[in-house]
Amino acid sequence: MKVLWVFAHPEQASLNSSLLAEGLRILDELGHEHLVSDLYAMKWKAALDRDDYTTGTEGRFSVSRASQQAFHSGTLSPDVTAEQRKLEWADLVVLQFPLWWYSVPAILKGWIDRVFVKGFAYGIVDPENPRRTLRYGDGPLAGTKALTILTSGSPPAALGPRGINGQLDQVLFPLLHGTLWYVGIAPLAPMCLYGADRYSGAQFATATAELRRRLETVDEEEAIPYRTQNGGDYDSELVLRPELAPGHSGISVHHRHYR
Amino acid sequence: MKVLWVFAHPEQASLNSSLLAEGLRILDELGHEHLVSDLYAMKWKAALDRDDYTTGTEGRFSVSRASQQAFHSGTLSPDVTAEQRKLEWADLVVLQFPLWWYSVPAILKGWIDRVFVKGFAYGIVDPENPRRTLRYGDGPLAGTKALTILTSGSPPAALGPRGINGQLDQVLFPLLHGTLWYVGIAPLAPMCLYGADRYSGAQFATATAELRRRLETVDEEEAIPYRTQNGGDYDSELVLRPELAPGHSGISVHHRHYR
Numbered sequence: 001m002k003v004l005w006v007f008a009h010p011e012q013a014s015l016n017s018s019l020l021a022e023g024l025r026i027l028d029e030l031g032h033e034h035l036v037s038d039l040y041a042m043k044w045k046a047a048l049d050r051d052d053y054t055t056g057t058e059g060r061f062s063v064s065r066a067s068q069q070a071f072h073s074g075t076l077s078p079d080v081t082a083e084q085r086k087l088e089w090a091d092l093v094v095l096q097f098p099l100w101w102y103s104v105p106a107i108l109k110g111w112i113d114r115v116f117v118k119g120f121a122y123g124i125v126d127p128e129n130p131r132r133t134l135r136y137g138d139g140p141l142a143g144t145k146a147l148t149i150l151t152s153g154s155p156p157a158a159l160g161p162r163g164i165n166g167q168l169d170q171v172l173f174p175l176l177h178g179t180l181w182y183v184g185i186a187p188l189a190p191m192c193l194y195g196a197d198r199y200s201g202a203q204f205a206t207a208t209a210e211l212r213r214r215l216e217t218v219d220e221e222e223a224i225p226y227r228t229q230n231g232g233d234y235d236s237e238l239v240l241r242p243e244l245a246p247g248h249s250g251i252s253v254h255h256r257h258y259r
Numbered sequence: 260m261k262v263l264w265v266f267a268h269p270e271q272a273s274l275n276s277s278l279l280a281e282g283l284r285i286l287d288e289l290g291h292e293h294l295v296s297d298l299y300a301m302k303w304k305a306a307l308d309r310d311d312y313t314t315g316t317e318g319r320f321s322v323s324r325a326s327q328q329a330f331h332s333g334t335l336s337p338d339v340t341a342e343q344r345k346l347e348w349a350d351l352v353v354l355q356f357p358l359w360w361y362s363v364p365a366i367l368k369g370w371i372d373r374v375f376v377k378g379f380a381y382g383i384v385d386p387e388n389p390r391r392t393l394r395y396g397d398g399p400l401a402g403t404k405a406l407t408i409l410t411s412g413s414p415p416a417a418l419g420p421r422g423i424n425g426q427l428d429q430v431l432f433p434l435l436h437g438t439l440w441y442v443g444i445a446p447l448a449p450m451c452l453y454g455a456d457r458y459s460g461a462q463f464a465t466a467t468a469e470l471r472r473r474l475e476t477v478d479e480e481e482a483i484p485y486r487t488q489n490g491g492d493y494d495s496e497l498v499l500r501p502e503l504a505p506g507h508s509g510i511s512v513h514h515r516h517y518r
Binding site: 010044060102164166178179182237 | 269270272273299303305306307308309319320321322323357359360361362363364365366368369371372375395412414416417419420421422423424425426429430432433434436437438441456486488493496497498499504507508509510511512513
């Protein structure tokens with residue numbers, strides 16, 4: 001298996017860094033190749049801006065148009081192209097980050113904003129329906145899986161089904177569904193280290209064991225069962241058909257098994 | 260009314276910029292003072308890192324500890340301090356951005372990551388319950404309202420209650436609930452310009468009229484009725500009490516009117 005590990009924590013001596021080191025050791029033992037994109041160490045440019053593009057910026061700057069032109073003409077900036085090559089190479093993408101404001105740190109959001117450009121990650125016309133593009137389960141990155149590994153100061157219950165911080169997989173919906181699944185990457189259930197501000201050695205050992213289990217079985221693990229765009233569950237306006245989860249609404253209904 | 264308008268679009272000639280200009284004109288007409296934080300124009304530093312702090316970085320760097328120390332010792336970097344002064348001044352914060360990957364652009368996430376530091380926006384011990392901090396409705400920024408204004412390429416139905424992209428207010432839960440409400444800012448219903456990639460003059464006139472209506476009545480407008488942390492709806496583990504929305508789970512249950 002080929003693993004791209006994207007790491008977004010500013011501190012080398014952090015819990016996150018220790019877990020990264022363990023993760024790479026486990027991958028070595030399992031005989032999996034790996035590449036690491038350590039965004040802080042790389043001084044990754046976080047904000048997508050006009051400077052990213054040398055073409056498509058005449059007149060009014062449209063991000064989607066400029067990025068698509070640059071992708072097709074091979075003039076994307078080299079840091080972006082390098083990440084795209086790694087994504088094409090990988091079978092599994094690990095996104096590891098501290099949960100800041102119930103979302104990814106800005107530097108990781110900027111990795112997504114700048115790397116997932118039109119033409120590369122989305123905007124590919126569906127050959128069977130030219131009025132649609134390949135999204136939500138299909139698309140150029142289909143076949144790749146993603147494991148999100150995060151730390152949070154919250155205790156588990158407060159990020160649980162009825163916890164005040166919101167049920168974790170729903171809080172991460174913009175990342176798991178709106179980003180990964182959108183471009184065709186199958187997101188696995190996230191792995192979260194709770195109460196990360198005060199983490200004991202025993203807790204770390206438990207987390208490492210869990211990480212080992214996840215990495216050992218990642219090949220067989222089923223992704224979160226989100227509905228596909230073109231599998232028949234949505235109508236022509238991309239609204240869930242009325243006979244599915246009848247009378248229900250909200251982001252939960254996009255789970256295939258939601259009743 | 261005092262309005263801080265935070266703007267996160269890279270292009271001066273965009274739909275977003277035109278709407279910003281209209282918004283400021285309307286505020287002038289209404290006699291409301293305003294400040295603009297145009298993050299791209301300010302070349303806002305997006306990624307929170309060690310360079311933000313001159314104290315609290317000895318040994319293992321903890322973001323919450325370093326930011327809290329810097330806040331209390333007055334050594335936060337001047338760009339962060341300036342934004343905090345604006346937030347303290349404002350009665351209304353407008354956050355305007357294009358919806359990228361169902362979230363805010365990295366530069367705006369970085370404004371949140373770097374400005375909402377411990378001691379300023381969170382981590383204030385509850386005087387009535389020293390085991391808790393003031394969060395979700397309480398906290399130092401309580402009394403402020405926030406209006407999010409966003410553009411999306413999606414048509415309305417696809418971001419609607421059963422649309423494939425997810426119900427908009429739930430997709431924005433990490434921002435509206437996990438960030439704004441967390442620090443005590445009362446979030447109003449977002450205003451979204453749909454189908455923003457192809458926007459006609461007539462659509463823009465409609466959006467401007469809607470913006471005027473929103474700004475004229477913002478004083479009386481009720482915020483999204485999220486539950487408060489300390490209002491009695493959550494138990495000591497911060498889990499919703501079983502008699503409220505019994506048998507239900509997911510982020511919807513944190514609405515006060517959810518049954």
